[in-house]
Amino acid sequence: MTEGSKTSADQDQIALICERYQNNPHRMLDILRDAQDQFRFISRATMQSVAQQTGLTQVAVEGVASFYAFLSLEPKGRVTIRLCDDIVDRFAGLAAVAEAFEKALGITVGETSADGAFSLEYTPCIGMCDQAPAAMINEVVLTGLTPDKVREIAVALQDGKRPEDLISDRFDNLSPHERAERMVASNIKHAGAVLLGPVPDDAGLKAALNQTPAQIIDQIEASGLRGSGGAGFATGKKWRFASQTDDDRRFIICNADEGEPGTFKDRVLLTERPHLLVEGMTIAARAVGAHEGILYLRGEYVYLRALLEEVLAERRKAGLLGKNILGTAGFDFDIRLQMGAGAYICGEEGALISSCGGLPGEPKTRPPYPVTSGYLGHPTVVNNVETFCHAARILDRGAQWFFDMGTEGSHGTKLFSVSGDCINPGIYELPYGLSVRELLEMAGGEDAAAVLVGGPSGTMIARDTFDRKLTFDDLATGGAIVVFSAERNILEIVEYYMSFFVHESCGYCTPCRVGNVFLQKAVAKFRAGLANPADIAYLKDLSATIIETSRCGLGMTSPNPILSTLENFPLVYSAMVKPPKDRIRATFDIQSAISDARVLAKRRSSIYDKDFSR
Ligand SMILES: Cc1cc2nc3c(=O)[nH]c(=O)nc-3n(C[C@H](O)[C@H](O)[C@H](O)COP(=O)(O)O)c2cc1C
Numbered sequence: 001m002t003e004g005s006k007t008s009a010d011q012d013q014i015a016l017i018c019e020r021y022q023n024n025p026h027r028m029l030d031i032l033r034d035a036q037d038q039f040r041f042i043s044r045a046t047m048q049s050v051a052q053q054t055g056l057t058q059v060a061v062e063g064v065a066s067f068y069a070f071l072s073l074e075p076k077g078r079v080t081i082r083l084c085d086d087i088v089d090r091f092a093g094l095a096a097v098a099e100a101f102e103k104a105l106g107i108t109v110g111e112t113s114a115d116g117a118f119s120l121e122y123t124p125c126i127g128m129c130d131q132a133p134a135a136m137i138n139e140v141v142l143t144g145l146t147p148d149k150v151r152e153i154a155v156a157l158q159d160g161k162r163p164e165d166l167i168s169d170r171f172d173n174l175s176p177h178e179r180a181e182r183m184v185a186s187n188i189k190h191a192g193a194v195l196l197g198p199v200p201d202d203a204g205l206k207a208a209l210n211q212t213p214a215q216i217i218d219q220i221e222a223s224g225l226r227g228s229g230g231a232g233f234a235t236g237k238k239w240r241f242a243s244q245t246d247d248d249r250r251f252i253i254c255n256a257d258e259g260e261p262g263t264f265k266d267r268v269l270l271t272e273r274p275h276l277l278v279e280g281m282t283i284a285a286r287a288v289g290a291h292e293g294i295l296y297l298r299g300e301y302v303y304l305r306a307l308l309e310e311v312l313a314e315r316r317k318a319g320l321l322g323k324n325i326l327g328t329a330g331f332d333f334d335i336r337l338q339m340g341a342g343a344y345i346c347g348e349e350g351a352l353i354s355s356c357g358g359l360p361g362e363p364k365t366r367p368p369y370p371v372t373s374g375y376l377g378h379p380t381v382v383n384n385v386e387t388f389c390h391a392a393r394i395l396d397r398g399a400q401w402f403f404d405m406g407t408e409g410s411h412g413t414k415l416f417s418v419s420g421d422c423i424n425p426g427i428y429e430l431p432y433g434l435s436v437r438e439l440l441e442m443a444g445g446e447d448a449a450a451v452l453v454g455g456p457s458g459t460m461i462a463r464d465t466f467d468r469k470l471t472f473d474d475l476a477t478g479g480a481i482v483v484f485s486a487e488r489n490i491l492e493i494v495e496y497y498m499s500f501f502v503h504e505s506c507g508y509c510t511p512c513r514v515g516n517v518f519l520q521k522a523v524a525k526f527r528a529g530l531a532n533p534a535d536i537a538y539l540k541d542l543s544a545t546i547i548e549t550s551r552c553g554l555g556m557t558s559p560n561p562i563l564s565t566l567e568n569f570p571l572v573y574s575a576m577v578k579p580p581k582d583r584i585r586a587t588f589d590i591q592s593a594i595s596d597a598r599v600l601a602k603r604r605s606s607i608y609d610k611d612f613s614r
């Protein structure tokens, strides 16, 4: 399909897609996702038709289409292979896997084959770090890839097999849970008392129905529950704020965007505890007086969509969602699934709400906070998957039970996603308060030289501080624990994470959009041995400016890979500093100067055009 060649049959298809969502501009992301699936790209003609159907301008439609990585303005292959380009995947052999795909398909990464059969590209962390290298092939996830496996995959696809057939030749007969399980192992290495041990069906919801909304909130507050999405805000307080708003329409949104590199615990809860999650959302709805909910699922987890849709349908049938839930007059609540489309920033709650409303995922200036003005301008509670699961268990077992686990200020248990250089990567549910060293012992990561706690927006610590505690007051984490052995190059890791932030900045604030590019370049300069002593001060000063002047948490934390390694691995930087006279000829490099300009002009594809041989 080429530009301007939309036939009337195509236009009918677009009209049907839009009608599927009542021509509602707030469902723009769903409309464009469906159009992408149908036509393999979003052409100008498609945007024009969608604009007409939904009453928006074409510019507004294009603003959405061009924001999300999984929507494409150029035709994609019938089979699109997205290789996870996370640093853990690189260390696990991504380069060889990519090369095997390139050879087998006759295209290089970033290309689509001339016959339109295949596209091959890199994508940031897809949440499979415990089984890297991994890839998405259309909506199928493949893990633990090797060059041999890749050759078999390519032959099968070239022979006309569907990506689903790579999972099982009876894929269509499998249940959604079986399909998910066969694609991705849950890798539960330690089940704790709250989430991954035995969980009775809907005991928390039944208990909640015997309580007033205020009593539910009192219990959540008394339990000490804090959000698991990263910021650790008190959940009871958030629910109370929302319940006290003067509005008759409120929303509950579950943040299942899980994009922080190294984090994959929500993936496991969505697979293994989906009913508990929906139960928690339903309890939250009861507590704050909401009738509508949205489960926002990151585009990379599309393989879980059928499973979650099935769970929602089962619960509607069982009277656990819908009107008069479990016979309680006036307790009406239902949830729709909102797919994301490949944008890390959409995990930030303001951006998430924009994305749910069919807009580009741009964070908002705060206040107002979502609890007073969120989705469609109404009070909205946004919580992480794990937080909702915790809430359901608290209602079942009581606030004191939860409060008594963990430490002062960090109550209950936490799911840790452990990956990288350790023998037993996977999920560990542990009470708050363990040290990094204790977790490493459990995961067979005792040889670690560095551990990244909380993903790139968290902290990289060195061996001499492994006794630090995994709590909100010491090393806070949404759940990511990435282990690096002594053979890894810290500067390579830091440069990679900076490239991630450059790629994922929404571009609204200049310090975040441009400053992170300069930070990445400066780290590259250290890696190349071209830095001088003043560059260390430059890194610190620029980082401080970005943190201070950025609008949202992405910019406010993006310099953390640099700042935490400057603090905990100072020698890594100072060892690469050269006296000025050695640098004069070497520093001017026309290609790198041009590439700066390209990035600043937002031609971001260059960031993922990498030479892995370095
Ligand atoms: C750049 C960025 C990405 C984020 N990604 C996620 C995410 O994937 N999942 C999540 O629950 N919270 C994420 N957050 C935090 C959310 O903004 C929000 O604090 C959280 O969803 C609230 O839920 P909680 O209180 O249960 O933690 C992100 C924040 C930022 C700044």
Ligand code: SF4
Residues within 6 Å of the ligand: 345, 363, 504, 505, 506, 507, 508, 509, 510, 512, 513, 550, 551, 552, 553, 554, 555, 556
């Ligand atoms: S800090 Fe970065 S991601 Fe956040 S709003 Fe500004 S440009 Fe966008």
